[in-house]
Amino acid sequence: ETLTRRKKMVDPAKPGDKQAEVVLVGCGAPLRGMGWYHAVQMLGDECPSAKLCHVVEGWFLGPGASGPGGPEFGEWAKETEAKYGVQFHKSTDDLPAVADGVKRLALISGRTADNPRLLGECIKNGCTTIYLEKPGAPTVAELEAMKDEAAKSDVTVLMGYNKNVCKYVRKAREFAATVEDSHTTFVSNNTYEPTAESLGECFERNAEGMLKNMAIHELALLVSFYDVSVDNIESVTADKDFSSMQTLKGPSGKEYTDFDKIKFTIKTKTGKAVSVQADRCGGDTSYAFVSDSTGKEIFRHSMPDEDDKANVSVLEKKYPGAMPYFFSQDPDYVAVKEAVSGFCANGTEPKGIATIDIACETLRVAEYLVPVLQEQLK
Numbered sequence: 001e002t003l004t005r006r007k008k009m010v011d012p013a014k015p016g017d018k019q020a021e022v023v024l025v026g027c028g029a030p031l032r033g034m035g036w037y038h039a040v041q042m043l044g045d046e047c048p049s050a051k052l053c054h055v056v057e058g059w060f061l062g063p064g065a066s067g068p069g070g071p072e073f074g075e076w077a078k079e080t081e082a083k084y085g086v087q088f089h090k091s092t093d094d095l096p097a098v099a100d101g102v103k104r105l106a107l108i109s110g111r112t113a114d115n116p117r118l119l120g121e122c123i124k125n126g127c128t129t130i131y132l133e134k135p136g137a138p139t140v141a142e143l144e145a146m147k148d149e150a151a152k153s154d155v156t157v158l159m160g161y162n163k164n165v166c167k168y169v170r171k172a173r174e175f176a177a178t179v180e181d182s183h184t185t186f187v188s189n190n191t192y193e194p195t196a197e198s199l200g201e202c203f204e205r206n207a208e209g210m211l212k213n214m215a216i217h218e219l220a221l222l223v224s225f226y227d228v229s230v231d232n233i234e235s236v237t238a239d240k241d242f243s244s245m246q247t248l249k250g251p252s253g254k255e256y257t258d259f260d261k262i263k264f265t266i267k268t269k270t271g272k273a274v275s276v277q278a279d280r281c282g283g284d285t286s287y288a289f290v291s292d293s294t295g296k297e298i299f300r301h302s303m304p305d306e307d308d309k310a311n312v313s314v315l316e317k318k319y320p321g322a323m324p325y326f327f328s329q330d331p332d333y334v335a336v337k338e339a340v341s342g343f344c345a346n347g348t349e350p351k352g353i354a355t356i357d358i359a360c361e362t363l364r365v366a367e368y369l370v371p372v373l374q375e376q377l378k
Contacts, residue, residue, distance in 0.1 A: 013085040014099075015051040020344040021102050023054040023095060023127065025118050026110025029069030030076045031322040034133065035109035038337065040319070043084055046334045050105070050341035054087050054095055055080075061090040092118070098126035105344040107131040107337070109160075112138055112208070119146050123153045129344035131337065133160040135216045135366075136359045138208060143363055147356045157356035158340045162332035163217040164224055164352050165339070167308075171301040172288035173225065181293035185275040186218045189282030194260075196248050202280055203258045204250025210259045211366040211373075215278040219369075220354050220362045226274045228266055229361050230368045238376040239263035242277065245377045257374075264373060284324065304328040 015021040022042060027035040035057075042052040060073035077088045089095060098104045106122035108115060108130060115137050122130055130150065136159060137143040150157045163169055169186070176182045192198045206213040222228035242263040249255055261279040287302035304312055308328055315327040326333075339350040354362075 009082065010085040012087055013051060013053040015053065015102060015345070018346055019049055019051040020105040020129070020341045021054075021098070022050050022052045022341065023056060023092070023104060023106045023122070023125075024052060025056045025092060025106055025108045025122060026114070027055050027057045027060070027073070028109070029060070030072050031319065032069065033109070034326075035107075036076075037322070037326045038107055038109060038333065039080070039086075041330075041334055041337065043080065043086075047338040047341055049345050050337055052084070052086055054089060056089045056092050056095070058090055061088060092121040092125045095125045103128055103344050105129045105131065105341060109133045112136070116142050116146055119157070120149060123150065123155050128155055129340065130155060130157045131160060131340045132157055132356065132359070134220070134359070135208075135212055135363055136356065137363075138212075140360060140363045140367060143356070143360050147360060150356065156343070158343070158350055159220075159354040159356065159359045160333075160336055161217060161220040161224075161354040161359070161362075162329055162336050163221060164354050165335045166303060166329075166332050168286070168288050168301040168303045168305070169221060172290055172299065175299045175301075176290045179290065179292060179298065182298070183273060183275065183291045183293075183295075184288060185277060185291070186221055186288050187282075188215055188218055188276075188278045188286045189284065190214060190280045191284050192260075192280045194281040196246075199246065199260050199280060200248035200250050200256070203246075203248055203256035204252060204254065206258075207256060209366075209370060210262065210278060210280070211369055212363065214280065215262070215276060216362060216366060218276040218278065219365050220358060222266065222274055222276070223358050223361045223365060224352075224354055226266075226272050227268050227270050228272075228274070228365060230364050232268045232270060233266055233365075233368070234269045235267045236369060236372050236376075237265045237267075238373050239265075239277075240377060243373070243377055245374060259373070259377075262373060264369070284328070 042050050080086050104127045106127040108118050176184045192202050244261050245259050247257040263277040265275040267273045285302050289297050290299040292298050312327040339353050342348040343350040
């Protein structure tokens with residue numbers, strides 16, 4: 001009897017030499033959850049330094065088991081355990097102790113509001129490196145407290161700001177560096193319908209607001225590469241012709257005020273200038289463009305570009321029905337996970353990856369900008 005069982009079951013997943021033992025905290029439903037997409041990338045051996053060994057999913061292994069997405073998750077978990085030996089847990093406290101010589105990495109991909117608690121639990125359960133999805137926490141104060149808690153335990157926290165390693169960002173920065181007095185603008189678009197109903201739902205679901213949600217990636221670029229910090233901002237100028245702020249009712253009937261589109265330029269005290277443009281209804285292409293000193297556009301690189309589009313069609317066939325943004329950003333998710341896993345397992349420098357310090361300053365900049373831009377758009 002034990003023999004037939006042993007044949008069916010694979011051994012529990014263990015990290016190989018030079019691999020981090022990855023604990024995915026917060027998986028979400030197959031095809032929908034960002035955590036699920038992280039999992040399938042690791043199970044497909046796309047991140048050589050990462051070995052997915054454990055998944056902690058409190059909702060679908062708890063109260064959400066029979067609700068929407070629950071049965072699909074249960075089915076996927078069963079298959080993943082049987083095929084790959086990944087162990088599934090309801091809570092981080094159910095994780096086994098870290099084996100000798102193993103480096104444990106937590107990839108936290110839950111709801112932003114749960115992150116402060118989850119980070120503490122992961123530190124308690126032996127994780128020496130933590131990959132935290134953006135923006136990390138709902139407020140600067142909470143993220144600062146998390147940063148201090150991690151530092152006390154000598155745990156490194158790196159952020160899932162994938163645009164930091166994105167090809168279109170790199171290409172624009174490289175081109176701008178070759179042109180005297182050039183100016184770079186980062187453009188982020190979403191595909192919401194430009195209706196009160198669609199945007200009201202968007203405002204309610206992303207109640208932290210556009211700058212802490214959709215445009216937070218661009219703010220992280222400004223902090224990482226353009227010396228932007230609250231103390232170093234000399235001026236912020238909204239483009240009033242482009243920008244729009246609305247107060248709309250969400251599905252619950254509650255009213256939310258947010259930008260449905262915003263464009264602004266920041267000048268720093270140290271002499272740099274950079275622009276950000278974000279539009280909830282701008283379409284499915286994000287890009288960066290460089291202009292010369294007269295304001296004429298002289299370079300643009302988009303995501304997805306032609307190579308990305310080819311990869312997207314392969315992935316659409318592989319995971320029919322999954323969230324479209326997983327596919328266009330697929331190589332960047334791999335790059336960030338591999339950099340963080342390589343750091344955890346082998347101490348290699350995670351080049352270009354945002355630290356929790358950058359994440360704190362990014363949130364600080366977001367909190368600073370909102371009232372400044374609202375005032376200008378009145």
